[in-house]
Amino acid sequence: RKExxxxxxPFNVPEGATVAFNCTYSNSASQSFFWYRQDxxxxxxxxxxxxxxxxEDGRFTAQLxxxxxxxxxxxxxxxxxxxxxxxCVVDPGGSQGNLxxxxxxxxxxxx
Amino acid sequence: EAQVTQNPRYLITVTGxxxxxxxxxxxNHEYMSWYRQDPGLGLRQIYYSMNVxxxxxxxxxxxxxxxxKEKRNFPLILESPSPNQTSLYFCATLTPHYEQYFGPGTRLxxx
Numbered sequence: 286r287k288e289x290x291x292x293x294x295p296f297n298v299p300e301g302a303t304v305a306f307n308c309t310y311s312n313s314a315s316q317s318f319f320w321y322r323q324d325x326x327x328x329x330x331x332x333x334x335x336x337x338x339x340x341e342d343g344r345f346t347a348q349l350x351x352x353x354x355x356x357x358x359x360x361x362x363x364x365x366x367x368x369x370x371x372x373c374v375v376d377p378g379g380s381q382g383n384l385x386x387x388x389x390x391x392x393x394x395x396x
Numbered sequence: 397e398a399q400v401t402q403n404p405r406y407l408i409t410v411t412g413x414x415x416x417x418x419x420x421x422x423x424n425h426e427y428m429s430w431y432r433q434d435p436g437l438g439l440r441q442i443y444y445s446m447n448v449x450x451x452x453x454x455x456x457x458x459x460x461x462x463x464x465k466e467k468r469n470f471p472l473i474l475e476s477p478s479p480n481q482t483s484l485y486f487c488a489t490l491t492p493h494y495e496q497y498f499g500p501g502t503r504l505x506x507x
Contacts, residue, residue: 317494328486328498329439372439376494383429383454384496388438 288312291373291387299395302363306390308373309355317376318349320358322369323389329372332358363394398423400499402487408505409477417472417502419487425497427490428470429454430462432483433501439486445470477506 291308298304310318318335333340335347335356346359356373373387400421409415421428429444431454441454445464459481461473474481487499 319495321496326484326501326503328501329496330498331495334493334495374496383441383444384490384494386439388436 288377288385289373289375289387291371291390293388293390295391295393297393297395298363300363300365302394303359303361304363304392305360306358306371306373306392307355308357308387309353310373310375310385311354312375312377313351313354314378315354315375316378318347318356319374319376319384320345320347320356321372321374321386323372324369329386332371360392363392365394365396368392368394398497400487400489400497402485402499402502404502405500406503408507410507411478412476415474415477415504417474417485417487417504419470419472419499420468421470421487421489421497422468423489423491423497424467425489425491426467428464429488429490430460430470430472431486431488432456432481433486434483442472442485477504479506482506 288311320332321329322332323329335349339348344361348357370389370391372389375385403418426447430442431439440456443462445451485502488496
């Protein structure tokens with residue numbers, strides 16, 4: 286059972302490039318959606334929540350498509366410091382708080 | 397500073413020698429959980445706790461125990477560690493908005 290699926294990558298892009306990640310989820314009752322960033326051997330950290338209307342935070346834009354059950358993350362003007370693994374996270378609902386994590390997409394930004 | 401702390405950060409031990417990994421949070425969050433992260437498998441939840449004295453199994457609870465005697469602490473206990481429990485372990489809390497905050501991780505090696 287694959288509840289949250291992501292392309293594992295790696296995505297190798299040059300500095301300044303625009304890169305997009307997609308994530309699909311299987312539970313149509315899912316309530317909340319997030320993108321986390323994880324640097325090598327470090328803890329995951331919340332990058333941004335994903336709202337139904339889409340939201341933007343600087344160079345990062347997140348979109349949610351409930352009908353197709355996918356979430357996307359767009360990174361514009363990539364920096365070397367954006368190199369990390371990006372985890373798609375879904376709250377399946379049910380008020381237990383057991384978030385479901387995708388396995389992550391690895392991004393490597395090269396000079 | 398709001399944080400989740402774990403100790404120890406690194407541990408090398410031998411099969412069968414009981415160990416405890418401590419987790420503490422200062423954010424007064426009710427929900428706490430433990431994950432393990434292995435290459436290719438992503439984050440998998442071991443146990444979670446929705447409040448003091450309330451704990452429940454996650455996806456991979458075998459070989460682990462937890463306790464939640466007070467809100468801020470949620471130790472993970474391995475009564476008889478085995479080599480297949482070699483992994484990177486994360487403790488985490490959850491905000492009322494379902495945003496998860498992770499500790500820095502404990503890298504455990506069982507020989």
